[in-house]
Amino acid sequence: MRRYLPIVVALVAVAGLFIYVELSKKSTSELIEGLSRPKNCSKPPQFFDNPKVARSVVIDLSQQRFKGIAFIHGQDSLYSKQWGQYGHFGTYTLSDSGDIYLAPMPFISIKENTFDLQKNLYKLDSKSAKLSVFMHFDSVEPARSNPFGIISVLFDCQDRSLWVSAIDKSSYSTQAGRVMHVDLESREVIDQIDGFDAFTITLADTDHGRVLLAGSAYEPSLYAIPIDSADQKPIKLFDLLDSNKRIRKIKIIDRDKLLLQVVDFSYSLVAMSSDRYREEYVASYSGSGSWHIGLY
Amino acid sequence: MSRENKMALFIVIVGSIAALIYSLSLDNSSDKHLSEVSLKEQIILPQYPPKSYAKIDIVQEYLQDLKELYESNRTVLPLRSDELDAYAKIAQEVILKDEQFLADTRVDGAIMHNDMMSIRAALIGSLSSKDALLCDDTECYEATKYNFATDTTTKAIVDVDNREVLSVSRYPSSKPDISLRLKRIAQAITLNAPEIEREVGAIKSKDISMANVKGSLVGSICEKSSHLCVAPTITDHHKQRALWAIIDLTDLKLVAAKWAGVGKSSTPACISERVLQNRHIMQEYCKKETTLRRGSWSLRYRLTLSDGLEVRDVSFNGTSMVKSAKIVDWHVSYKQLSSQLLDEQTEAYIGSRRVEFVEVDDGYLFGYNDAMGCPMFSTSVVLAFNSPQVRDLLDERGERVGFYLVQDFRNPKWPLACNYRYENRFLFYDDGRFATVGVNIGRGCGESALYRPIFRIDLASSGETLHRLSDSAILHTEQTIRDLPDYKTPYQVKSDSTTYSISLLRSDNKINSTTHITTFKESEGDIDLLTLGSCCDLDNDGVEQFIDTDEPIEDMVIWHVPRIKSSGEESKEQCWADTQLGSSGNFEVQEWPCSVGIELIMVDSR
Known part of the structure; x- marks a missing residue:
C-alpha cells in the first residue's frame, strides 16, 4: 500500500493547486461585494457667491456653445474667454474646496498646439475663477496615431489627492495607458498603474476596501482596480454587449448599482459630444461576479 | 526511480501545467487584446452593390411579392401558409383587416414596408390581465408585424374563435423574431453572396443557425441601427471554424462576415458591422x-x-x-x-x-x-x-x-x-x-x-x-x-x-x-x-x-x-x-x- 503513497501525495498536491486557483478566482468576484458610493466632499466653486445658484449650476463641457468650460443656470450662462484658451475639455472633478480639475480632449481638428494641450491637467480656481495648467506631464506623448493624452481626472476625498488617467501611446495592438495617483500639494505622481487605458474613473467603497472603477477606452468593458491592495492589477467586471461602445462616465446610484454613460470611441477624433450621441445603461451587481445590464 | 515515483512525478508535472493553463484562461478572459482576437479572423466585406443580391431566387420572389402587394394597395406582407396552423390562418385574416393594427402602415398615403413576422398561440405571459380573462375560454393568438421604415414592432392579440382583435400594442425602435421566410432569405444571401464565394468558394454546409434578433438592448448589429439585421452562422465542423455573417434584411444585403474559430470569443453577439469593418480596414489597409x-x-x-x-x-x-x-x-x-x-x-x-x-x-x-x-x-x-x-x-x-x-x-x-x-x-x-x-x-x-x-x-x-x-x-x-x-x-x-x-x-x-x-x-x-x-x-x-x-x-x-x-x-x-x-x-x-x-x-x- 505504501508504494502508492507518492501517487496519492501527488494527486492531493494537484487538487490543492486547483483549489488555490479556484479560490483566487472567487476572491476576484468578492472584490466588489458591497459596492457603494463613497462620501462625497465636493463643493461648488466659491466664485458663485450665491450658494443657491451654485448648487443648481450645470457644468458644460459639451463644446457646443463654448470652447473649454462654461456654467449653465437655467437660460443663463457664465463663460469667460480665458476659459477657452486651453482648447476643449472632456471631463472634470470638483475638489473639497471648490476647485475644478479638468482633463483635455482633442475635438474635430488637430491644430499646432493640440498635442501639447493633451499633456496637461488643468485647474479652474475656486476663488479667482482663473483657469491654469495645474500639472504638465512630460511622459504623456499624444501622436498622429493616437491624439489623446490625459483623458480623465478624479478627486479623492480621503487623502486630498487626484487620480488621473492617460491613454496616449496605445496603439491598435498595444494598450499603454496609465492611471496615476497625484499628490495635490506636491503635484507629484506618487503611484502609477501601467498598461491600462482608463477612459473614465470613479472611486467606490466595497466590503473589502476601496476600488477604482474604470471604463476601458480599449474595450467595451468595466474594470475594478483594488487600490488598497498591493496588487493593483485591473480586474474586468463585465463587457457591454455592443462592442463599439466605451464607458465614458460611471455614477454609483445605489448599493451595487451603477449608471453608465457610453459613447462610440475608436481613438480617432471626437466630432459629436452632445447627449444625443450618448447612451445610458444601468448595471446591477447580483453577487458571485454576475451583473445585469439594461438600458436606463 | 520506482514506477510509482515516476507516475507521481508525471501527475505533479501534468497537474501543474493544467492548473497553470486553467489559471491563465481565467486571466485571459479579462485581458484580451484586439490583436489576439483578430489573428483567428478572416473578415469579408461587401464588394458588390446591393442589387446583386436581388438576383437570388428567394430574394427575387420576395421582392416580387412586395411589388404585387403595393400594386394591389395592400400594406402588410402576410405570412405564407407553411408558417401558419389553422388558427393562425384565421388570425391573419382577421388582423389584416383591423384598422388599428394597420394604422402605422402608411405615411401621407405612401405605403411603408411591413411584414407579418409570426402568428402563434398566445402564451399567458404575453397577455394583459384583461386579455388573459377573455382568452380563458377561447383560442387566442398573438400576431406580430414589423414596420421596416419606422423600426416599429406591433403585436396584437386575436380571439380566433370570435374573430376579434382584443388588443394592439406598438413598440418603437424594437425588433421582433423574424419570419421563417426572412430567415431563409438571410441564409440564402449568406450562402450565395459573391463576396463569400470569392473568398472561400461555394459553401457546401447547410448547418446554419440564426442569432436571435430579439432583445434590442444593443440595437442593430448593423451600422444603421434602425435596420433589421440578423447573424446567420454556418459551421464547418471539419475545420473547426464558423462563418458569421451579418445580413441587413431591410436592404436585403450582406453587411459583413467573418470566418472564425468556433470558440467562445466568436459569439454573434460580439460582432457588428462596424467592429468587423474596422478590424479589417486596420489590418489590411492601415497597417500595410x-x-x-x-x-x-x-x-x-x-x-x-x-x-x-x-x-x-x-x-x-x-x-x-x-x-x-x-x-x-x-x-x-x-x-x-x-x-x-x-x-x-x-x-x-x-x-x-x-x-x-x-x-x-x-x-x-x-x-x-x-x-x-x-x-x-x-x-x-x-x-x-x-x-x-x-x-x-x-x-x-x-x-x-x-x-x-x-x-x-x-x-x-x-x-x-x-x-x-x-x-x-x-x-x-x-x-x-x-x-x-x-x-x-x-x-x-x-x-x-x-x-x-x-x-x-x-x-x-x-x-x-x-x-x-x-x-x-x-x-x-x-x-x-x-x-x-x-x-x-x-x-x-x-x-x-x-x-x-x-x-x-x-x-x-x-x-x-x-x-x-x-x-x-x-x-x-x-x-x-x-x-x-x-x-x-x-x-x-x-x-x-x-x-x-x-x-x-x-x-x-x-x-x-x-x-x-x-x-x-x-x-x-x-x-x-x-x-x-x-x-x-x-x-x-x-x-x-x-x-x-x-x-x-x-x-x-x-
Missing part, C-alpha cells in the same frame, strides 16, 4: 500597403491617419507618373450674413459641433476642417467605411475605359445633419490618363456650404516647370495661382523626360480653384499632414505656409484647391443627401454627389 497591377498600370495604395486614401508609385507602361496622390483635407465653411459683432461668446456652432469663424465684408464664415483616414487610432474625424475597392471605369456609353480605386469615408451617423461623407477616387484610364477625384455626398449642417478639398499630387519626374497656357508663362519657383482662368486644361507640366497636360474635373462645370506649386519636402505632406490652414479664411488654404516664392522648383508637387458649393434646395440639390420613403416601402438615402478633381494626361514621353 497593397500593390495593385492591372492592365498597363502599377501602383501601391494605403489608408493614412488623416490624409485619406493615398496612391503611391503610380506607373503606366513602366513609366513612373506619380510618386504620391491624395486629398489631405476638406475645408467646410458656411456663410452667415450679419452685421452682428462677433466674439467668442456668440453662438458659433452648428449641429452639435462648435465651429471656427472668420469675419468677411457682409457677415462671417464659420465651419471646420474634416480630415479623412483610418477608422481607429487616427487624427481623422470622417472615417474609412468599408475597404478600398477597385471597379471598372465606364464611359457615357457604358463601355469599359479603365478602372478606378475608391475609398468611402463617413461620419457614423451620415446622412443625418452635420454628418459628412466623402469618397476618394483614383481613375486609371487604359489610354494612360490618371485622375484624382474627390466626391462629396453631403450632408453637412446647412443647405449651403462651401467645400474646399486639398489635393496633393507629387509627380514622379524631376526638374519640372509649370507652363500656364493662358499667357504662356513658365513658372519655375514656388507660388500660388489664384482664380484660375476659365480653361479646362490650364497648364502643362514639362520635365526633361515627360510632358503632362493638367485638366480640371468638376461635376458643376464651373472653374473656381487655386493651384499651389512647391518643391518636394518630406515634411510638407509626404508623411501625414495635420489639419491644414483655416476652414473659413478663403485666402488661406493652408498650403501657403510651404511657399517661398524665391525657391526654385526641383521636384514639383502640385496642390489643387477647388471650391464647390453644396445646395439642399429642392430641385437644385448638389453635394447633398436626404432620406426619403422609396418605392420599396423603406426609407432610402437619396444622394446628389458632386465631384472635383485633377487629371494628368501624358502628352509626351521621351
Whole structure:
C-alpha cells in the first residue's frame, strides 16, 4: 500500500493547486461585494457667491456653445474667454474646496498646439475663477496615431489627492495607458498603474476596501482596480454587449448599482459630444461576479 | 526511480501545467487584446452593390411579392401558409383587416414596408390581465408585424374563435423574431453572396443557425441601427471554424462576415458591422500597403491617419507618373450674413459641433476642417467605411475605359445633419490618363456650404516647370495661382523626360480653384499632414505656409484647391443627401454627389 503513497501525495498536491486557483478566482468576484458610493466632499466653486445658484449650476463641457468650460443656470450662462484658451475639455472633478480639475480632449481638428494641450491637467480656481495648467506631464506623448493624452481626472476625498488617467501611446495592438495617483500639494505622481487605458474613473467603497472603477477606452468593458491592495492589477467586471461602445462616465446610484454613460470611441477624433450621441445603461451587481445590464 | 515515483512525478508535472493553463484562461478572459482576437479572423466585406443580391431566387420572389402587394394597395406582407396552423390562418385574416393594427402602415398615403413576422398561440405571459380573462375560454393568438421604415414592432392579440382583435400594442425602435421566410432569405444571401464565394468558394454546409434578433438592448448589429439585421452562422465542423455573417434584411444585403474559430470569443453577439469593418480596414489597409497591377498600370495604395486614401508609385507602361496622390483635407465653411459683432461668446456652432469663424465684408464664415483616414487610432474625424475597392471605369456609353480605386469615408451617423461623407477616387484610364477625384455626398449642417478639398499630387519626374497656357508663362519657383482662368486644361507640366497636360474635373462645370506649386519636402505632406490652414479664411488654404516664392522648383508637387458649393434646395440639390420613403416601402438615402478633381494626361514621353 505504501508504494502508492507518492501517487496519492501527488494527486492531493494537484487538487490543492486547483483549489488555490479556484479560490483566487472567487476572491476576484468578492472584490466588489458591497459596492457603494463613497462620501462625497465636493463643493461648488466659491466664485458663485450665491450658494443657491451654485448648487443648481450645470457644468458644460459639451463644446457646443463654448470652447473649454462654461456654467449653465437655467437660460443663463457664465463663460469667460480665458476659459477657452486651453482648447476643449472632456471631463472634470470638483475638489473639497471648490476647485475644478479638468482633463483635455482633442475635438474635430488637430491644430499646432493640440498635442501639447493633451499633456496637461488643468485647474479652474475656486476663488479667482482663473483657469491654469495645474500639472504638465512630460511622459504623456499624444501622436498622429493616437491624439489623446490625459483623458480623465478624479478627486479623492480621503487623502486630498487626484487620480488621473492617460491613454496616449496605445496603439491598435498595444494598450499603454496609465492611471496615476497625484499628490495635490506636491503635484507629484506618487503611484502609477501601467498598461491600462482608463477612459473614465470613479472611486467606490466595497466590503473589502476601496476600488477604482474604470471604463476601458480599449474595450467595451468595466474594470475594478483594488487600490488598497498591493496588487493593483485591473480586474474586468463585465463587457457591454455592443462592442463599439466605451464607458465614458460611471455614477454609483445605489448599493451595487451603477449608471453608465457610453459613447462610440475608436481613438480617432471626437466630432459629436452632445447627449444625443450618448447612451445610458444601468448595471446591477447580483453577487458571485454576475451583473445585469439594461438600458436606463 | 520506482514506477510509482515516476507516475507521481508525471501527475505533479501534468497537474501543474493544467492548473497553470486553467489559471491563465481565467486571466485571459479579462485581458484580451484586439490583436489576439483578430489573428483567428478572416473578415469579408461587401464588394458588390446591393442589387446583386436581388438576383437570388428567394430574394427575387420576395421582392416580387412586395411589388404585387403595393400594386394591389395592400400594406402588410402576410405570412405564407407553411408558417401558419389553422388558427393562425384565421388570425391573419382577421388582423389584416383591423384598422388599428394597420394604422402605422402608411405615411401621407405612401405605403411603408411591413411584414407579418409570426402568428402563434398566445402564451399567458404575453397577455394583459384583461386579455388573459377573455382568452380563458377561447383560442387566442398573438400576431406580430414589423414596420421596416419606422423600426416599429406591433403585436396584437386575436380571439380566433370570435374573430376579434382584443388588443394592439406598438413598440418603437424594437425588433421582433423574424419570419421563417426572412430567415431563409438571410441564409440564402449568406450562402450565395459573391463576396463569400470569392473568398472561400461555394459553401457546401447547410448547418446554419440564426442569432436571435430579439432583445434590442444593443440595437442593430448593423451600422444603421434602425435596420433589421440578423447573424446567420454556418459551421464547418471539419475545420473547426464558423462563418458569421451579418445580413441587413431591410436592404436585403450582406453587411459583413467573418470566418472564425468556433470558440467562445466568436459569439454573434460580439460582432457588428462596424467592429468587423474596422478590424479589417486596420489590418489590411492601415497597417500595410497593397500593390495593385492591372492592365498597363502599377501602383501601391494605403489608408493614412488623416490624409485619406493615398496612391503611391503610380506607373503606366513602366513609366513612373506619380510618386504620391491624395486629398489631405476638406475645408467646410458656411456663410452667415450679419452685421452682428462677433466674439467668442456668440453662438458659433452648428449641429452639435462648435465651429471656427472668420469675419468677411457682409457677415462671417464659420465651419471646420474634416480630415479623412483610418477608422481607429487616427487624427481623422470622417472615417474609412468599408475597404478600398477597385471597379471598372465606364464611359457615357457604358463601355469599359479603365478602372478606378475608391475609398468611402463617413461620419457614423451620415446622412443625418452635420454628418459628412466623402469618397476618394483614383481613375486609371487604359489610354494612360490618371485622375484624382474627390466626391462629396453631403450632408453637412446647412443647405449651403462651401467645400474646399486639398489635393496633393507629387509627380514622379524631376526638374519640372509649370507652363500656364493662358499667357504662356513658365513658372519655375514656388507660388500660388489664384482664380484660375476659365480653361479646362490650364497648364502643362514639362520635365526633361515627360510632358503632362493638367485638366480640371468638376461635376458643376464651373472653374473656381487655386493651384499651389512647391518643391518636394518630406515634411510638407509626404508623411501625414495635420489639419491644414483655416476652414473659413478663403485666402488661406493652408498650403501657403510651404511657399517661398524665391525657391526654385526641383521636384514639383502640385496642390489643387477647388471650391464647390453644396445646395439642399429642392430641385437644385448638389453635394447633398436626404432620406426619403422609396418605392420599396423603406426609407432610402437619396444622394446628389458632386465631384472635383485633377487629371494628368501624358502628352509626351521621351
